[in-house]
Amino acid sequence: MKETDTKFLEDSFKKYYFEHFDLIKVPERTSEREFGYQKFNSGMTRHLSIKNDKELHLLFMQNIPSDVYCSNGYYTFPNLPMNEKDWKEADLIFDIDAKDLNLPCRIDHTVAVCSDCNEISKTYDKCTKCNSTKLEKKSLPCLNCINGSKNQVEKLIEVLVNDFVISKENIHVYFSGNEGFHIHVYNSQFQKIGSRERSELTDYIMFNGMIPETFGMKKFKPNRSDFPDINEKGWRGRFAKEFFGSKSNRSKLISSFVKNPLDEYPSFKNTLQTVSKKIGVKIDPNVTMDIHRIFRLPGSINSKSGLTKIHCEDLEKFDAYTDSSFLSDDPVEILANCPIEFKLRNKKFGPYNNEKITTPTFAAAYMICKKLATIA
Amino acid sequence: MLGADQIAKYPFVQDAGQYLKDQGFRLEQFGMDPDLEPIVKKAFDRIYTAAEGKTYKSDLIGNQASKEATLPREVFSFLLAIVLLKLSGMNTLIKRFALQESIRAEKYLEADLKISNNPSGSVILTDEQKSIRDVAAQIIKEISNVEISKPEEKNEGNYTSGKDEWLVNISDYLTRSIHFHEREWKLINRKVENGKVYLSSHQTVRLIRKELGMYINSRLTDTKTPEMIPGFENYVNKLVSLAKKFRTFTVDTGEYPPCIKHAIQVLEKGENLPHSGRFMLATFLLSKGQSVEQIAPLFKNAPDYNERVTLYQLNQLNGTSGSGTKYSCPSCEKLKTQNLCFATSECDNIINPLQFGKKRK
Numbered sequence: 001m002k003e004t005d006t007k008f009l010e011d012s013f014k015k016y017y018f019e020h021f022d023l024i025k026v027p028e029r030t031s032e033r034e035f036g037y038q039k040f041n042s043g044m045t046r047h048l049s050i051k052n053d054k055e056l057h058l059l060f061m062q063n064i065p066s067d068v069y070c071s072n073g074y075y076t077f078p079n080l081p082m083n084e085k086d087w088k089e090a091d092l093i094f095d096i097d098a099k100d101l102n103l104p105c106r107i108d109h110t111v112a113v114c115s116d117c118n119e120i121s122k123t124y125d126k127c128t129k130c131n132s133t134k135l136e137k138k139s140l141p142c143l144n145c146i147n148g149s150k151n152q153v154e155k156l157i158e159v160l161v162n163d164f165v166i167s168k169e170n171i172h173v174y175f176s177g178n179e180g181f182h183i184h185v186y187n188s189q190f191q192k193i194g195s196r197e198r199s200e201l202t203d204y205i206m207f208n209g210m211i212p213e214t215f216g217m218k219k220f221k222p223n224r225s226d227f228p229d230i231n232e233k234g235w236r237g238r239f240a241k242e243f244f245g246s247k248s249n250r251s252k253l254i255s256s257f258v259k260n261p262l263d264e265y266p267s268f269k270n271t272l273q274t275v276s277k278k279i280g281v282k283i284d285p286n287v288t289m290d291i292h293r294i295f296r297l298p299g300s301i302n303s304k305s306g307l308t309k310i311h312c313e314d315l316e317k318f319d320a321y322t323d324s325s326f327l328s329d330d331p332v333e334i335l336a337n338c339p340i341e342f343k344l345r346n347k348k349f350g351p352y353n354n355e356k357i358t359t360p361t362f363a364a365a366y367m368i369c370k371k372l373a374t375i376a
Numbered sequence: 377m378l379g380a381d382q383i384a385k386y387p388f389v390q391d392a393g394q395y396l397k398d399q400g401f402r403l404e405q406f407g408m409d410p411d412l413e414p415i416v417k418k419a420f421d422r423i424y425t426a427a428e429g430k431t432y433k434s435d436l437i438g439n440q441a442s443k444e445a446t447l448p449r450e451v452f453s454f455l456l457a458i459v460l461l462k463l464s465g466m467n468t469l470i471k472r473f474a475l476q477e478s479i480r481a482e483k484y485l486e487a488d489l490k491i492s493n494n495p496s497g498s499v500i501l502t503d504e505q506k507s508i509r510d511v512a513a514q515i516i517k518e519i520s521n522v523e524i525s526k527p528e529e530k531n532e533g534n535y536t537s538g539k540d541e542w543l544v545n546i547s548d549y550l551t552r553s554i555h556f557h558e559r560e561w562k563l564i565n566r567k568v569e570n571g572k573v574y575l576s577s578h579q580t581v582r583l584i585r586k587e588l589g590m591y592i593n594s595r596l597t598d599t600k601t602p603e604m605i606p607g608f609e610n611y612v613n614k615l616v617s618l619a620k621k622f623r624t625f626t627v628d629t630g631e632y633p634p635c636i637k638h639a640i641q642v643l644e645k646g647e648n649l650p651h652s653g654r655f656m657l658a659t660f661l662l663s664k665g666q667s668v669e670q671i672a673p674l675f676k677n678a679p680d681y682n683e684r685v686t687l688y689q690l691n692q693l694n695g696t697s698g699s700g701t702k703y704s705c706p707s708c709e710k711l712k713t714q715n716l717c718f719a720t721s722e723c724d725n726i727i728n729p730l731q732f733g734k735k736r737k
C-alpha cells in the first residue's frame with residue numbers, strides 16, 4: 001500500500017479509536033487472554049497480555065494498528081510462547097462469511113486486483129494488462145450477501161439454543177466488519193473441549209457426515225417407525241421437515257423406502273447430501289476448531305473494509321453498512337477505480353472509472369482498504 | 377453404598393484390605409485354614425482363566441448371588457487373586473486379569489443399566505431395581521466422572537422404565553467418541569436434545585470402556601505387594617511359570633528397528649497403541665513376509681481387540697481384500713511426526729524402517 005494511503009487510513013483509524021473508546025472494551029477475564037495486532041504494511045505482533053481497558057486503549061494509541069485480535073482461549077501465561085502458555089479453555093467461536101455461501105450475486109460485485117500493476121478486472125485467473133497471476137479478489141458484498149449471512153446466523157443460533165441448550169445471553173453476534181458475522185459463545189459446556197471435539201461439533205452444525213441409518217433408512221428391513229417425524233427435535237426433525245414437507249408426503253415416501261430398501265438406499269444417501277447443502281449451517285469449520293485463535297476484537301476496525309466489528313443487538317434490524325461505519329465524513333480527494341456501486345450510511349457511491357473524486361472519509365477508506373482507490 | 381450382590385459384581389470398587397477386615401478375616405488365615413483353601417484355588421482359577429483370554433464365569437445366577445455362601449467367595453476370590461498376582465509380580469498376568477475383569481464388569485454394568493427395561497415403557501421399577509440401576513450409574517461416575525441420567529420418566533412419584541436410553545452431556549460424549557472410528561459414533565448420527573446425547577445401555581458402557589479398564593488396572597497396580605503368605609507359595613510359583621508360557625508368544629524382535637520393538641512392547645503390555653502405530657506395525661510385518669494370521673494375535677491384548685475386525689483390517693492392508701492395493705510401511709519422517717519413532721544410532725539415517733539393519737553402501 002502506498003505511504004499516502006497508509007497515512008490516511010492511520011489518521012482516520014486513530015481518530016475513530018480516540019473518539020470511540022466506549023466501543024472498545026476488554027473481554028471478560030482479560031488477563032487470561034492473548035492479544036495481538038497488526039500494523040499497516042507489517043506483520044503480526046502477538047503473545048501480548050493486557051490487564052484492563054486502559055492498557056488496551058494505550059495499545060491502540062501507541063501503535064495505531066490496522067487490526068487487533070484477542071484469543072478465544074484462556075491461558076495461565078498468555079504472553080509466553082504457544083507451548084508454554086498453559087491453555088485452560090476456550091470460548092466457542094464461529095465465522096460465517098458471505099464468500100462461503102456461493103450466492104449467484106457474488107460474481108456481480110467481485111473484482112480481481114492485480115498485485116503487480118493494480119489493474120482491476122473481472123478476469124480472475126490472470127491480469128488482463130500484465131498477465132501476472134498474482135491477483136487478489138475483492139468483493140463489495142451486497143445486501144443479498146449480508147441477508148444470506150444473517151440467515152445462516154439465525155440457523156446457527158437455532159442449533160445452539162435448541163440442540164445444545166446454550167442460553168441466548170451467552171451468544172454474542174457481531175458483524176465482522178467485512179463480509180459476514182462472528183459469533184462468540186461464552187460459558188457453554190464446550191469451554192474445555194479440544195480441537196478434535198470441536199471438529200465433531202462443526203460437522204454436527206454443518207449437517208455433515210450423516211449415514212442413512214440415522215434417519216431410519218436401512219439396506220435391509222427398514223422400520224417405518226425409525227424414520228423421523230416432522231415435529232421431531234434436532235436434525236432428524238429438521239431433515240424431515242425439509243425432505244418430507246408434509247405428513248402425507250412423508251407416509252408416501254416411507255412406504256416406497258420400506259418396499260424397496262436396497263434400491264432406495266443409494267438415492268437416500270444422495271438426498272442427504274443435497275438436503276445438507278440446503279439446511280446445514282455454513283460456518284467456517286477451521287475457525288471453530290481452533291482453540292488458540294486470535295479473533296478480531298469487538299469494537300476494532302477491520303482493515304479489509306474500514307468498518308467496525310460491532311455487536312448486533314437486533315440481528316434482523318441490523319444494517320451492516322450503516323451501523324458499522326464510524327469513520328468521519330470529512331471530505332477527501334481520491335483517485336477511484338471502483339467498478340462496483342456500493343452503499344454506505346444510506347448513500348450510494350460509484351461506480352468510478354479511474355476518476356479523481358471527492359468523497360467522505362468513510363467511503364474513501366472503504367475503497368482504499370479494498371484497493372480500489374488511492375489518495376489523490 | 378453397595379449391596380451384597382453389587383460387591384460381587386463390582387469387587388474392584390472396594391478397598392480390598394478393608395473389606396476383608398470388615399468381614400473379620402486376616403490374609404494369613406487363607407494360607408492356613410483348609411476350609412478357606414477352595415477360595416484360594418478359586419482365586420487362582422480366576423487368574424488362569426483370564427490368562428487364557430477368557431472371561432471368568434462367576435457363580436452369580438441371574439446377576440444375583442444365589443446362595444448365602446456365594447457372595448463372600450466371589451469377593452474374596454477376587455481380592456485373593458490380586459494378592460496372588462502381586463506376589464507373583466508378573467505384569468503380563470496383571471494386565472490380562474485386569475482386561476478380563478473389565479470385560480466382566482462391562483457385562484454387569486450393561487445389564488444393570490438396562491434392568492427391567494420395557495420397550496412399552498410402562499413398567500414401574502421396584503425400589504430394588506431402581507437402586508441397582510443407580511449403583512451402576514454411580515460406578516460409571518466414579519470411574520469416568522461422566523454423569524448419566526434417564527430421560528424424564530417420573531410418573532406420579534413412581535419410576536417407570538421406558539426405552540433403553542441414557543443421557544450424557546455432549547462434551548463428555550465428544551471427548552470419548554472422537555477415539556471411535558465408526559460413523560455411527562459421529563455426533564451428527566446420534567440423537568441430540570437439550571445438550572445431551574442419547575445412548576443405549578450398551579453404548580453408554582462402550583463409551584467409558586477405556587476408563588473402566590484403566591480404573592481396574594490402577595486398582596491392581598496401586599495395591600501394595602504384601603509379604604509372602606505361608607501356604608500361597610505353590611500358587612505363586614505356578615503363576616510365575618504360567619507367565620513364562622505367554623512370553624514365548626512374543627515375536628522375535630532381534631533385528632527389528634526401535635519403533636517396531638516399541639509398538640510390540642506397548643501391545644504386549646496390553647496398552648493402547650494408536651491407530652497410526654498399528655498401521656506401522658502391520659504394514660512393516662506384512663512387508664517382512666509375515667502372514668495376516670501370524671500378525672493378528674499381536675493385537676490380542678489391545679483394550680479394544682476384536683478378532684473379526686482385526687483380521688478384516690489386516691487383510692485390507694495386505695491387499696488381500698478391499699481395494700487390492702498393498703499398503704507400504706510409512707517413512708521414518710512420517711513416523712517421527714506421529715511420535716512413533718524411537719531412533720537409536722543403529723537407525724543410521726535410514727528413511728524407512730524396512731531398511732533397518734541392511735548395510736548401506
Ligand code: SF4
Pocket residue numbers: 633634635636707708709711712716717718719720723726727728729732
Ligand atoms: S529412525 Fe526410522 S527405523 Fe529408526 S526408530 Fe525412527 S522410524 Fe523407526
Ligand SMILES: [Zn+2]
Pocket residue numbers: 114115116117118119127128129130131132
Ligand atoms: Zn497486472
Ligand SMILES: [Zn+2]
Pocket residue numbers: 103105106109141142143144145146
Ligand atoms: Zn451479493
